[in-house]
Every structure is written in structure tokens, then in C-alpha cells.
Amino acid sequence: MTPTALALLGYAAWSTLLVTMIGLTRVAAVVAGRTAGNRFEVDGSDVSPFSERLARVHANCYENLPAFAAIALVALATGNSAVTDGLALWLLVARIAQSSIHLASTSEMAINARFACFLVQITIEAWWVISLVGIAG
Numbered sequence: 001m002t003p004t005a006l007a008l009l010g011y012a013a014w015s016t017l018l019v020t021m022i023g024l025t026r027v028a029a030v031v032a033g034r035t036a037g038n039r040f041e042v043d044g045s046d047v048s049p050f051s052e053r054l055a056r057v058h059a060n061c062y063e064n065l066p067a068f069a070a071i072a073l074v075a076l077a078t079g080n081s082a083v084t085d086g087l088a089l090w091l092l093v094a095r096i097a098q099s100s101i102h103l104a105s106t107s108e109m110a111i112n113a114r115f116a117c118f119l120v121q122i123t124i125e126a127w128w129v130i131s132l133v134g135i136a137g
Contacts, residue, residue, distance in 0.1 A: 004081040007088035008072045011065060014096055018058040025051045053106065057099045064095070064121065071128050083131045087124045094120040 001009075022044065029047045030037045040046060044055035068091065075084040098117035101110050 002076065002081045002088075003085040004072050004075055004088040007092040008069060010089075010092045011061070011068060011095060014092070014099070015058065015061045015065065018054065018061060018099065022051070022054055022058060025054065050103070053103055057102045060102070061095065061099065067125055068121075071125055071132070074132060075128065078132075078136075080132060080135055083135065084128050087127070091121050091124045094118075094124075 025044075025047055026035075026040055029035045029051075035046060042055070044051035044053075072081075072084055072088065075081045094117045098114050098121070101114045101117065104110065
């Protein structure tokens, strides 16, 4: 498996872990009697501050997944994964770091660190698009 394919799979696995965590926090809230099983706010705010951050972290993941997946799949499908392989796992590390920082804290320093991780991801994706277009052109 190429690093690009592994990063894409890892990204999907991370997103799956996050949505599983959302489900578990909601089950715990129901079992503890803090909320009814059919009454959850989409943003997680009705469960706990952590649950609210968890819902946002998951949303951050699926908001960027289409761009990452499209670029990775184009590289893989066209036999150009050499363009993406070198930074693919770094993009995944930056995504997991961004999520983890967000889950841990909402301090100003944490927000700046999260933004830096996000910037790494967007920069890598932009570089890949430019590189792949250059090959196609």
C-alpha cells in the first residue's frame, strides 16, 4: 500500500474513531439519565463541553475529507502517487494533531496550534494540486 493510500485509509479510520466516540458519549449520557436517547443536539452541546468539541472535531474532519480524498484518489488513479506519497502521512499526522489539540483545550495557544496544523494540511493539498495539474498540463 502506498503512503497516499495508507494516509487516506488512516484519515477514514480517524473519522470513524471520532464518530464512535460521539456515539459512546451519547450512550453514556443516556445510561446516566442525563438525557433521553432521542434528544441530542447536533453540536453535542447538550452532553458536555468535551462532547461539543468532539462534534466539532468530527465536523472538521469531514469538511476536509472530500478535498483530501479527491486529490489522493486522482494521484492514485493516474499513477502519480509519487507526487503525494512524500507528504501524505504528514498530512494525516497534522489532521490527528489538530483534532487532538482541539479535544484537549480551547485556550488561545491551543487555537493557534490547531490553526498551524490546519495550515499544514491546506498547504500540502495546494502543493499537490499544483503539482498534479503541472503533470497533466
